[in-house]
Amino acid sequence: MSAGETGAPIRVIIADDSTTVCKFVERALKLTGRDFDISFAHDGQQAVQLLSKQVFDIAFLDINMPQLNGIEVMAAIHVMGAKTFAVSMSDRLSEASQEKLKTFGAYDYLNKPFNNGQVRQLIETFEAIRQSYKVLVVDDSATVRRIVMKVLQKSIFDLEIDEAVDGLDAIEAVKKNPYRLVFTDFNMPNMNGIELAEKLAAYTAGSDVVLMSTEMSDLHDKAAQRVGAKAFLRKPFFSADVDTILHHLFGLKHSAFSKQVRMFAMSA
Structure with missing residues (x-):
């Protein structure tokens, strides 16, 4: 502390x-x-x-x-x-x-x-x-989850990180814990990131969803914004990308050293 x-x-x-x-x-x-x-x-x-x-x-x-x-x-x-x-x-x-x-x-x-x-x-x-924030990483690939968690651990923010193997596992996790942030893969079997973001809204009024994908398109953007996702991170990404997103989500002034990241319009 x-x-x-x-x-x-x-x-x-x-x-x-x-x-x-x-x-x-x-x-x-x-x-x-x-x-x-x-x-x-x-x-x-x-x-x-x-x-x-x-x-x-x-x-x-x-x-x-x-x-x-x-x-x-x-x-x-x-x-x-x-x-x-x-x-x-x-x-x-x-x-x-x-x-x-x-x-x-x-x-x-x-x-x-x-x-x-x-x-x-x-x-x-x-x-x-210096505050602690609970974060959930959702991806069906254990390797990708490890990589994303390592990137998040290098953030200047104090992130307490859990992981979920798919959308259903993520929903069970958010029922038990008030996650401030959910980083979820866009393409997952059974329930993709868009579907998960839509379902999470019913359980987590205070959580922000950040989608992760190797691909980006206007179609992705529109779908993500429709379900209230806040940002898109294109894989591979780095801790500086995460820090920029967190500054934006928490309403903080960006550092002169901040990177530019794909953000969506902030909803009320």
């Missing part, structure tokens, strides 16, 4: 050689009304030293710092294997720098100057990501 869920303060490190920026981020955080334990670093080396001694939930990292820059600090977080929700800050960021930050696991970046509302959005996203 994350700090916020356990009642402990959310641990934040703000690393920027500008005291003005550090104080602004601190003030923006406090305006959200959450309880924070905030540490400051004024160069990259100091940031890495703090990160190596203490676990931080969130890191705000300036790109242009003395000693070590923000990308090098992000690389150190990656090497440490920390699950820190890291946000870079800069007045400009090249495409090459963006790719490096994505590779090292940065969540997003803020273009300076930014405002209190943008900081609040990031905190709300952090809280949503």
Whole structure:
């Protein structure tokens, strides 16, 4: 569980050689009304030293710092294997720098100057990501289920994953558990993904259905939307595709690093 869920303060490190920026981020955080334990670093080396001694939930990292820059600090977080929700800050960021930050696991970046509302959005996203969501994977192929589950496990969201071997098995599962998300194969024997999505609506008012298929067509889209499915994932897909869909379904602001995924119009 994350700090916020356990009642402990959310641990934040703000690393920027500008005291003005550090104080602004601190003030923006406090305006959200959450309880924070905030540490400051004024160069990259100091940031890495703090990160190596203490676990931080969130890191705000300036790109242009003395000693070590923000990308090098992000690389150190990656090497440490920390699950820190890291946000870079800069007045400009090249495409090459963006790719490096994505590779090292940065969540997003803020273009300076930014405002209190943008900081609040990031905190709300952090809280949503650290919640646990029950997920059901439905596919008649055990191999495909294993692959999909591995992809979901790499998501930045905390997903508690179960599996079902076909539509009938899925219906029995949702009768027992309130799944937030159901990822189902489109083509299955006895009951395909469209039929399953239609039947699930009778049991799970709070569940969103995401269809998976190697094929996509307008016919697939129309059928999926008719039964209330929220998105289509074309196999093979990756954790970044899943993360983009979950941002959309949970009403979260997309990261600057988000991928584009085939979504349907959100129903009320």
